[in-house]
Amino acid sequence: MEKVGDLKLQLRMFHANLPGYRQRPLITTRFESAVDRIMPVQTAAMQDTSVITFELRESVPYYVEQVDDILFVHFDPSTVPPKPVDEAELPSWQKVIAQAEQGQMVTQPETAVPGEAAAAPAMEPVEAPGEAAIQESPLRTGAAGKKYTGEKIALDFYETDIKNVFRILREVSGKNYAIDKDVTGKVTLTLRKPVPWDQVLDLVLRMNSLGMVYEDDIVRIATLATLKEEESLRQAALEAAQKSREAEKALEPLVTAYIPINYSDATADILPHLQNIITEGRGTISVHTATNQIIIKDVVSKVEEAKVLVSKLDVVTAQVLIEARVVEATNTFKKELGTVLSASVGPITQHNGNNQSYAFTSNFPKSSTKSLFDVTWNKVAGTPATLNAKINALEEEGESKTISSPKVLTLDNKPATIKQGVSYPINKLDADGNSTTEFKDIVLELTVTPHVTMDGRVSLVIKITKNDLGALIGSNFSFTVNEANTELLVNDGDTIVIGGVTKTTDTTGQDGIPGLRKIPGLGWLFGSKSTDKSKNELLIFITPKIVKLD
Numbered sequence: 001m002e003k004v005g006d007l008k009l010q011l012r013m014f015h016a017n018l019p020g021y022r023q024r025p026l027i028t029t030r031f032e033s034a035v036d037r038i039m040p041v042q043t044a045a046m047q048d049t050s051v052i053t054f055e056l057r058e059s060v061p062y063y064v065e066q067v068d069d070i071l072f073v074h075f076d077p078s079t080v081p082p083k084p085v086d087e088a089e090l091p092s093w094q095k096v097i098a099q100a101e102q103g104q105m106v107t108q109p110e111t112a113v114p115g116e117a118a119a120a121p122a123m124e125p126v127e128a129p130g131e132a133a134i135q136e137s138p139l140r141t142g143a144a145g146k147k148y149t150g151e152k153i154a155l156d157f158y159e160t161d162i163k164n165v166f167r168i169l170r171e172v173s174g175k176n177y178a179i180d181k182d183v184t185g186k187v188t189l190t191l192r193k194p195v196p197w198d199q200v201l202d203l204v205l206r207m208n209s210l211g212m213v214y215e216d217d218i219v220r221i222a223t224l225a226t227l228k229e230e231e232s233l234r235q236a237a238l239e240a241a242q243k244s245r246e247a248e249k250a251l252e253p254l255v256t257a258y259i260p261i262n263y264s265d266a267t268a269d270i271l272p273h274l275q276n277i278i279t280e281g282r283g284t285i286s287v288h289t290a291t292n293q294i295i296i297k298d299v300v301s302k303v304e305e306a307k308v309l310v311s312k313l314d315v316v317t318a319q320v321l322i323e324a325r326v327v328e329a330t331n332t333f334k335k336e337l338g339t340v341l342s343a344s345v346g347p348i349t350q351h352n353g354n355n356q357s358y359a360f361t362s363n364f365p366k367s368s369t370k371s372l373f374d375v376t377w378n379k380v381a382g383t384p385a386t387l388n389a390k391i392n393a394l395e396e397e398g399e400s401k402t403i404s405s406p407k408v409l410t411l412d413n414k415p416a417t418i419k420q421g422v423s424y425p426i427n428k429l430d431a432d433g434n435s436t437t438e439f440k441d442i443v444l445e446l447t448v449t450p451h452v453t454m455d456g457r458v459s460l461v462i463k464i465t466k467n468d469l470g471a472l473i474g475s476n477f478s479f480t481v482n483e484a485n486t487e488l489l490v491n492d493g494d495t496i497v498i499g500g501v502t503k504t505t506d507t508t509g510q511d512g513i514p515g516l517r518k519i520p521g522l523g524w525l526f527g528s529k530s531t532d533k534s535k536n537e538l539l540i541f542i543t544p545k546i547v548k549l550d
Contacts, residue, residue, distance in 0.1 A: 001064050007056040018042040018050040034060040034078035152194035159186045165204055166221060172197045180222040183210060252299045259294040259307060264314050266292045273313065274306050316549055318412045320450035320458055325541040326404040326466050334396040338528025406446040415449040442467050450544060458544040461487050482538050492546045499540040507532040
């Protein structure tokens with residue numbers, strides 16, 4: 001916004017195109033305002049720049065405000081009253097446009113080409129903004145809660161013919177009006193404070209019991225009685241046409257069609273949908289179970305509608321191959337190291353002639369029976385003493401891996417189960433103390449319900465169970481349970497890990513002769529150590545594949 005004269009301002013908008021029908025002078029000399037004239041201009045040389053020129057009645061303060069995509073220019077009130085129309089000396093619209101273009105060519109940017117000017121459309125100047133003002137004005141709300149968006153105007157009528165009032169509103173709004181011949185009356189209004197023109201129109205209509213309807217781009221004004229009568233006639237015509245159509249349908253002949261169902265269950269999947277479209281009171285529908293066919297008897301239009309519906313519902317159902325891999329890995333390590341000492345003396349003859357023997361043994365309860373080092377002395381220094389020494393050592397390391405791969409193929413949205421294993425007998429006592437035998441399933445079981453999504457992925461509801469025999473406890477075996485129950489979404493052909501369990505056990509032990517096994521340097525001769533490590537790992541992999549049929 002820049003000042004280009006004592007009473008002239010220009011608002012320059014870059015990257016804004018101004019349609020030709022908007023380039024018309026807006027004369028406001030008869031309004032209580034500081035602005036006498038508003039002229040929007042965009043010549044061919046201006047490219048994508050538009051300029052709006054404001055000619056002021058009096059130099060007053062102003063400011064520019066932008067709300068979202070609406071730009072407001074606010075001017076303080078003017079102390080100069082508006083001129084009567086005969087003293088305003090309004091120029092012709094051609095002269096106004098020429099003056100605006102000449103002023104713009106002086107102040108346009110350097111990029112413009114001098115001397116080029118575009119001819120504005122031949123439109124008469126109006127005293128108040130029309131459609132443009134409707135779009136640029138903020139919403140205003142009336143007493144009944146209705147929102148008014150028209151330009152504000154001030155009116156003062158006394159016993160004025162209502163049709164003349166509508167002519168003034170037509171000039172302000174720029175809309176097309178059609179007024180019925182029975183619209184008559186006088187209007188008295190004193191609106192010194194400007195109000196939106198559409199609010200004035202609403203008020204005049206209510207004051208004179210009139211109504212308004214839009215017919216394309218025309219606003220039609222008529223009495224409420226006329227509009228009500230026309231609405232009644234329109235409703236009567238619609239009802240008559242409806243009855244005529246119903247009568248034609250009642251006389252339309254019935255046809256019978258046999259619609260085969262290829263991929264769906266006709267009774268469960270198709271019949272409930274077709275029952276909603278048959279003609280009430282005339283149409284019938286049934287299913288021939290042996291051939292999975294729909295038998296429909298109705299008018300031709302309903303039969304064709306049923307065939308179209310069946311073609312949309314009875315489609316090839318995708319199949320999904322689900323492959324699971326259950327991997328069990330076990331690593332074990334066992335180490336034992338111990339010393340076994342034994343000593344004996346005898347037989348020694350006592351004074352009474354009896355023989356006496358003495359023995360000492362350090363034999364620790366190790367599971368190893370292998371000897372790394374074994375020394376035996378039958379006699380020690382010619383005495384009846386005997387000494388034996390044995391070092392036992394054991395180191396074991398093992399690794400095992402078990403892979404189970406259940407696979408199952410099923411239709412989309414249909415659950416499937418695959419199971420493999422044994423039933424193990426378990427002895428139990430019943431309530432009377434009698435021994436009974438029950439069987440427990442030791443199985444690998446995969447239960448899955450797939451769903452193929454519209455974008456080619458697979459949604460799965462999965463339950464996978466792998467049971468095994470565990471350790472022997474007393475006279476009965478224990479049972480290990482590995483189970484995963486989940487829902488997931490997987491790309492077609494991708495492999496995903498749905499579960500993993502890792503169990504690690506570390507056991508260390510030390511035993512020997514109390515006191516002696518702790519002698520520094522020699523304690524290993526009187527004790528033993530053991531180390532036992534195990535690691536069990538379980539992983540479950542799932543791979544879904546969509547099997548497409550032609």
